[in-house]
Amino acid sequence: MNVPGVIDHITDWLKSYAEKSGTSGFVIGVSGGIDSAVTSTLGARTGLPVLCLEMPIHQPVSQVSRAIDHIEWLKHNHPHVEMTTIQLTGVFDTLVGSLGINEDLAGHNMALVNSRARLRMTALYYHAAANNHLVLGTGNKVEDFGVGFYTKYGDGGVDVSPIADLNKTEVFALGKELGIIEDIMVAPPTDGLWGDDRTDEDQLGATYPELEWAMDYNGDDSTLSEREAEVLVIYRRLNTANKHKMDPIPVCIIPAGLK
Secondary structure (H helix, E strand, C coil): CCCHHHHHHHHHHHHHHHHHHCCCCEEEEEECCCHHHHHHHHHHCCCCCCCECCCCCCCCHHHHHHHHHHHHHHHHCCCEEEEEECCCCCHHHHCCCCCCCCCCCCCCCCCCCCHHHHHHHHHHHHHHHHEEEEEEEECCHHHHHHCCCCCCCCCCCCCCCCCCCCCCCHHHHHHHHHHHCCCHHHCCCCCCCCCCCCHHHHHHHHHHHHHHHHHCCCCHHHHCHHHHHHHHHHHHHHHHCCCCCCCCCCCCCCCCCHH
């Protein structure tokens, strides 16, 4: 991959899209992970204003400090970058207290996790509308089109997806070229939605390189090693279960004779 060429291409694409849409800049949630670090840096390279939101919800200190360190690095290198911290922990706790929750329900914990992402999406779109900005998506190709590892109407609710045609390993390659801080480059990927230190691999059951392999695999399953077969099962299960995120919303078409 021509990494400098890809960086320039995405930067030019973002600037052109913003100009054609009549918007004045970008807003992005910065989590302390590689995807948001690379995406925010690409947005900053356009020369347009970039508003970075840091939105902790019962967040581990390490994630918050990485996010702040990255934003400070970005501001030092790009004077048109600004930062706003939105403390959402209290908002989340109030929401939880108002939902009439039933902790015995099988989907209880995941429902709360997704609620965190949707609160952040609400904050992003407030600031996007107020500033005439676009919301930058931070999903990569494996997450967005492979295993559906994102929250519908949460971090999946964006205006543009600059890195969605790049696998995770390719995103790391861009990060190295862009000079993303070392703490982010070496941190295990995590969605940061559980309030603990669980990683994406813990949740998915496979590494990103393994999932990238599975996403592209089109061979004879009988020739696979035990681990390869296991990863392929994981990938296919997640891909099937999350099709509702990746496919267009089903529309019930009314036959002509009934209208």
